[in-house]
Amino acid sequence: MSKAIQKFSRQREAIYKNLSSRYDHPTAEQIYLDVKAEIPSLSLGTVYRNLSQLCTDNRLQVFNCGGIEHFDANTDNHYHFFCESCRKLYDTNSDTFKFIDDESENLNVGQVRTHNLMFYGTCKNCL
Amino acid sequence: MSKAIQKFSRQREAIYKNLSSRYDHPTAEQIYLDVKAEIPSLSLGTVYRNLSQLCTDNRLQVFNCGGIEHFDANTDNHYHFFCESCRKLYDTNSDTFKFIDDESENLNVGQVRTHNLMFYGTCKNCL
DNA sequence: TATAATAATAGTAACGATTATCATTATTAC
DNA sequence: GTAATAATGATAATCGTTACTATTATTATA
Numbered sequence: 259m260s261k262a263i264q265k266f267s268r269q270r271e272a273i274y275k276n277l278s279s280r281y282d283h284p285t286a287e288q289i290y291l292d293v294k295a296e297i298p299s300l301s302l303g304t305v306y307r308n309l310s311q312l313c314t315d316n317r318l319q320v321f322n323c324g325g326i327e328h329f330d331a332n333t334d335n336h337y338h339f340f341c342e343s344c345r346k347l348y349d350t351n352s353d354t355f356k357f358i359d360d361e362s363e364n365l366n367v368g369q370v371r372t373h374n375l376m377f378y379g380t381c382k383n384c385l
Numbered sequence: 386m387s388k389a390i391q392k393f394s395r396q397r398e399a400i401y402k403n404l405s406s407r408y409d410h411p412t413a414e415q416i417y418l419d420v421k422a423e424i425p426s427l428s429l430g431t432v433y434r435n436l437s438q439l440c441t442d443n444r445l446q447v448f449n450c451g452g453i454e455h456f457d458a459n460t461d462n463h464y465h466f467f468c469e470s471c472r473k474l475y476d477t478n479s480d481t482f483k484f485i486d487d488e489s490e491n492l493n494v495g496q497v498r499t500h501n502l503m504f505y506g507t508c509k510n511c512l
Numbered sequence: 513t514a515t516a517a518t519a520a521t522a523g524t525a526a527c528g529a530t531t532a533t534c535a536t537t538a539t540t541a542c
Numbered sequence: 543g544t545a546a547t548a549a550t551g552a553t554a555a556t557c558g559t560t561a562c563t564a565t566t567a568t569t570a571t572a
């Protein structure tokens with residue numbers, strides 16, 4: 259079973275465009291509500307399906323935080339900070355990526371594809 | 386509302402004892418099935434409630450992996466490797482903790498309480 | 513440009529992990 | 543022993559996500 263040819267979809271591109279324009283690492287639900295304003299017929303299932311597909315195509319990345327998936331159109335190496343008070347996600351300026359990536363080679367656990375580093379605490383606003 | 390006094394519970398200690406004796410980072414369901422052999426009346430809700438309580442008391446740690454909570458009675462600083470094929474979790478010998486912990490001070494995002502580093506890939510068995 | 517093939521959709525049902533509820537039971541302080 | 547209350551077991555409810563299916567949109571080709 260080779261992978262099916264992908265057809266253009268207005269919904270998919272609207273979802274991608276929405277995610278690309280924001281920096282708050284939204285959930286599927288948040289993207290859904292936002293894009294629905296533009297495409298009222300939009301279905302939540304369509305959002306999930308396309309986010310998953312965009313992720314497979316490496317046009318975005320996902321990370322699970324607090325049991326919920328958060329999406330990020332920035333696929334560059336960077337880490338996140340989760341505020342346990344307001345539950346918002348922030349980008350960090352952590353530059354340990356290369357360091358940890360190098361270490362991945364020596365973990366002796368198997369083949370490391372990627373890694374994810376998440377910081378937890380209380381953001382400036384909430385302090 | 387001050388925190389309620391905690392009473393002894395056979396179930397809670399059995400759950401903690403079970404988790405302490407294993408190194409496979411089980412889910413609540415797995416702990417439930419295991420402890421139920423010893424306490425047949427055990428309820429899944431009781432397992433969740435006590436795991437959450439033990440976590441608050443810092444007797445164990447949780448991390449969400451693949452959308453599911455995994456528990457670990459080893460509260461020492463260490464990181465994990467998740468095999469995307471068999472979906473098992475392994476401890477790693479990564480020793481970047483101090484390095485990342487130091488960096489936490491300089492993130493300029495607020496107050497960092499802790500961090501979590503997770504590696505993803507394919508384990509030796511599955512390769 | 514019509515037609516045929518099929519990918520994508522909307523709507524909804526189903527699912528799995530977790531949390532909440534509540535009457536009953538166990539622990540503890542007196 | 544008795545009263546106060548924390549913890550339990552059973553089950554219902556919730557929430558994020560996935561699966562299903564009839565219909566619609568896209569695309570290749572005649």
